[in-house]
Amino acid sequence: MDATALWQRYQDWLYYHSGLGLYLDISRMGFNDAFVATMKPKFDKAFKDMAALEAGAIANPDEHRMVGHYWLRNSDIAPTSELKQEIVEGIAQVELFVNKVQNRDIKPPFAPQFTDIISIGIGGSALGPQFVSEALSPDIGPLAIHFIDNTDPAGIDRTLNKIKDKLVSTLVITISKSGGTPEPRNGMIEVQKAFAAQKLDFAKQAIAITGVDSQLDKLAKSEGWIATFPMADWVGGRTSELSTVGLLPAALQGIDIRAMLDGAKVMDEATRTTEIKHNPAALLAMSWYFACNGRGEKDMVVLPYKDSLLLFSRYLQQLVMESIGKEKDLDGNIVYQGISVYGNKGTTDQHAYVQQLREGVSNFFLTFIEVLEDRQGVSPEVETGVTSGDYLSGLLQGTRQALYEKQRDSITLTIPQVNPRTVGALIALYERAVGFYGSLVNVNAYHQPGVEAGKKAAAAVLDLQKQVLQVIKDATTPLSVAEIAEKAGMPDQIEIIYKILRHLAANGRNVLLEGNFGQPSTLTTSYKGS
Numbered sequence: 215m216d217a218t219a220l221w222q223r224y225q226d227w228l229y230y231h232s233g234l235g236l237y238l239d240i241s242r243m244g245f246n247d248a249f250v251a252t253m254k255p256k257f258d259k260a261f262k263d264m265a266a267l268e269a270g271a272i273a274n275p276d277e278h279r280m281v282g283h284y285w286l287r288n289s290d291i292a293p294t295s296e297l298k299q300e301i302v303e304g305i306a307q308v309e310l311f312v313n314k315v316q317n318r319d320i321k322p323p324f325a326p327q328f329t330d331i332i333s334i335g336i337g338g339s340a341l342g343p344q345f346v347s348e349a350l351s352p353d354i355g356p357l358a359i360h361f362i363d364n365t366d367p368a369g370i371d372r373t374l375n376k377i378k379d380k381l382v383s384t385l386v387i388t389i390s391k392s393g394g395t396p397e398p399r400n401g402m403i404e405v406q407k408a409f410a411a412q413k414l415d416f417a418k419q420a421i422a423i424t425g426v427d428s429q430l431d432k433l434a435k436s437e438g439w440i441a442t443f444p445m446a447d448w449v450g451g452r453t454s455e456l457s458t459v460g461l462l463p464a465a466l467q468g469i470d471i472r473a474m475l476d477g478a479k480v481m482d483e484a485t486r487t488t489e490i491k492h493n494p495a496a497l498l499a500m501s502w503y504f505a506c507n508g509r510g511e512k513d514m515v516v517l518p519y520k521d522s523l524l525l526f527s528r529y530l531q532q533l534v535m536e537s538i539g540k541e542k543d544l545d546g547n548i549v550y551q552g553i554s555v556y557g558n559k560g561t562t563d564q565h566a567y568v569q570q571l572r573e574g575v576s577n578f579f580l581t582f583i584e585v586l587e588d589r590q591g592v593s594p595e596v597e598t599g600v601t602s603g604d605y606l607s608g609l610l611q612g613t614r615q616a617l618y619e620k621q622r623d624s625i626t627l628t629i630p631q632v633n634p635r636t637v638g639a640l641i642a643l644y645e646r647a648v649g650f651y652g653s654l655v656n657v658n659a660y661h662q663p664g665v666e667a668g669k670k671a672a673a674a675v676l677d678l679q680k681q682v683l684q685v686i687k688d689a690t691t692p693l694s695v696a697e698i699a700e701k702a703g704m705p706d707q708i709e710i711i712y713k714i715l716r717h718l719a720a721n722g723r724n725v726l727l728e729g730n731f732g733q734p735s736t737l738t739t740s741y742k743g744s
């Protein structure tokens with residue numbers, strides 16, 4: 215297409231939201247009018263599904279749950295007055311708590327005020343708070359936040375070492391919807407031990423955000439933690455950023471949560487229209503469908519040209535891949551759906567993998583995220599008449615053009631500034647686009663059965679470890695891996711048993727492994743404990 219035709223196509227397909235100052239440009243996706251026409255009936259169904267979801271339908275049939283994240287930012291649309299009240303009270307509870315922390319009505323027992331937060335959680339109980347903190351936390355805020363989002367001992371040490379002198383004034387927030395996920399439980403126990411080592415009273419500095427009556431809820435109540443905040447079962451982990459999960463840590467950091475909620479609400483209104491061309495979430499979902507042929511044939515590369523949006527692609531990775539990546543569709547057919555998401559930030563990635571994007575395998579489409587405001591205040595010139603921000607903008611435009619010349623499709627989303635309102639709007643935009651896409655490809659976008667399999671397998675490995683340890687403790691002579699597997703009655707688990715032994719031996723757990731490490735069958739194991 216020549217420049218004039220491209221410019222016309224840009225204008226024909228440009229979506230602009232004046233209230234948010236947000237632009238969506240899908241003109242560099244290679245669809246045509248015939249494609250749009252074929253999508254029309256699919257979207258009619260998607261719009262209907264979405265309306266039913268918002269009205270309180272059981273949109274997550276496997277888990278028999280409603281899907282209510284849109285109600286969080288406009289409680290008036292909650293399907294019952296009880297739910298509305300629950301939402302209003304949830305926000306009030308957050309604001310009251312944050313107020314009390316700020317006024318020092320709630321404070322740690324051995325320090326004048328809270329200065330830091332350790333937020334413990336994983337997946338949907340971490341990615342949203344991490345993204346929002348990176349995007350919006352002030353350079354010097356009322357409380358500084360640190361995350362434990364894994365069960366990696368060295369990672370936990372790193373976080374704890376950084377703030378060991380400030381543990382006395384640290385508020386610990388453990389977030390887990392189910393309240394039974396092992397990683398945050400482990401993190402919480404390790405933090406509890408770090409508190410005990412400094413003779414601090416963990417319970418007086420701890421709060422939980424979790425489902426009512428979950429293990430975590432019961433523990434927090436039985437140990438007398440400062441507070442527990444309920445998580446509703448109709449809010450999924452990956453869509454919980456605008457629930458207490460995201461709002462509480464954000465507000466404690468001094469982020470305007472009402473503005474975040476408002477941005478999301480405004481975007482929700484914009485994405486309810488049933489005209490594809492005027493609905494930015496529908497335009498996104500349609501573009502994804504085009505690029506992926508409705509079957510995940512291409513990857514979604516997300517490149518925000520703004521450091522503070524660094525974690526957006528990681529956040530979207532869960533939102534998109536856990537929602538769309540499904541073996542079966544809603545009718546039970548095997549479909550192996552999904553869209554792979556990755557990305558870091560521009561221009562940084564231009565000096566890393568954009569080489570492949572421009573010239574290598576063409577298995578992706580790009581989403582540029584552009585922020586019009588370079589920084590607050592005036593920029594110095596780095597060359598006559600040119601600022602660093604001009605470079606950032608120029609490199610984005612240049613990359614978009616260079617990719618287009620090689621027939622690589624891209625979407626460009628432009629916001630005026632990274633602020634609570636635009637971040638709320640971005641979250642809402644992608645939540646809705648993912649919901650539409652789920653309908654377009656007929657999958658349940660709100661469950662995650664695949665994750666359960668991995669969790670069960672991990673639990674089985676830990677059970678096996680206990681058996682293996684017993685076998686080597688009981689043995690009077692060193693045993694080979696095969697002998698251990700035999701004695702544990704698990705000969706078919708020999709490879710996992712070998713890996714358990716190797717891990718124990720590497721970690722001072724009284725397990726001695728001897729022999730040729732390049733030939734595991736020669737290894738013998740003995741127990742060196744007392």
Ligand SMILES: O=P(O)(O)OC[C@H]1O[C@H](O)[C@H](O)[C@@H](O)[C@@H]1O
Pocket residue numbers: 336337338339389390391392393394395398451452536662665
């Ligand atoms: O909040 P939690 O119940 O601890 O769950 C944390 C995360 O882990 C699970 O395995 C799910 O796949 C995620 O969707 C969830 O966000």
